[in-house]
Amino acid sequence: MACEKQVWGLILTCFLIIWWVCEAKVSVSSTITNDNEEKVNLSLYYESLCPFCANFIVNQLVKVFKTDLISIVNLRLVPWGNTQISPNNTWICQHGVDECRLDVAEACAIKLWPSVETHFKFIYCIERLHLMNRHTEWQSCFGATGLNPTPLRNCYTNGLGYQIEKEYAGETARLNPPHRFVPWVLVNNQPLQEDYQNFIAYICRAYRGHKIPQACKSGFPEINSSEIGTSTPQVCNVGEVKT
Helix, strand or coil, rough: CCHHHHHHHHHHHHHHHHHHHHHHHHHHHHHHHHHHCEEEEEEECCCCCCCHHHHHHHHCCCCCHHCHHHHHEEEEEEEEECCCCCCCCCCCCCCCHHHHHHHHHHHHHHHCCHHHHHHHHHHHHHHHHHHHHHHCCCHHHHHCCCCCCHHHHHHHHHHHHHHHHHHHHHHHHHCCCCEECEEEEECCEEHHHEEEEEEEEHHHHHCCCHHHHHHHCCCCCCCHHHHHCCCCCCEEEECCCCC
C-alpha cells in the first residue's frame, strides 16, 4: 500500500513538473510574440549611388545599431529607388550601370544574410565607400565584414539577384502614396517625406510597448534645423537625370 502511494506521488509530481514547464514555455512564447508585435516597422526605399541615401545610411540610420533602438525596430532595406524599367525590360538606373550592379549586390546581401545586423554592416560598408568616391572597391567589403563572397557572387550571376530586384521594383511601385524621391523612409507604413532625417522621433512616438529604449529617453532625436530648413531637400528626385 505504501509502495502504491509512492508511485502515485511520483506520477503526481511528474505531472506537476510537466504542467509547470508547459506553462513556462507558453509564457515565454507569449512574451516574445508581444515584443515582436510591439516593434516599430522602419522601411528604407533607396538606391545605392544616391549620395543622400548613402549619407543617410552611414550617418543617420546607423544610429539604430549604435544605440539600443534596434530592440524596438524591425528594419527593412529595399534597394531599388528611382530605377525605371523601359518597354524592352532594360533597367535605367538613375546613377548609371554601376548603381544597377550595386543594387543587385545589396539585394543579394539582404536575401543571403537575413539578419539585419549582418546585411546592414555589408551595405553600410558599400555606402561608406561611395561617400569616399570609392564605390568601385565594394568587393573589399567582404574582407572588411568577414563575409564569404561566394554566395553573393553566385546570387549575382545566377539570376537570383535580378529576380529579387524585380520584386523590389513591384513593391516600390505599389507604395501609396507613391514615392517622390529617395531616401524614402516609412515608419509603420507612414512616409516621413522630407522629414526623414527625424526618423528617430517618429519611431519613439510610434512605439507602444513598455520596454522603452534609452535612445527614446535620452533626448533623441536631435533635429538638425539647418538640414530641415534648407530650400533644397537632401534627396534624389524621381525622374531626375544624374551623371
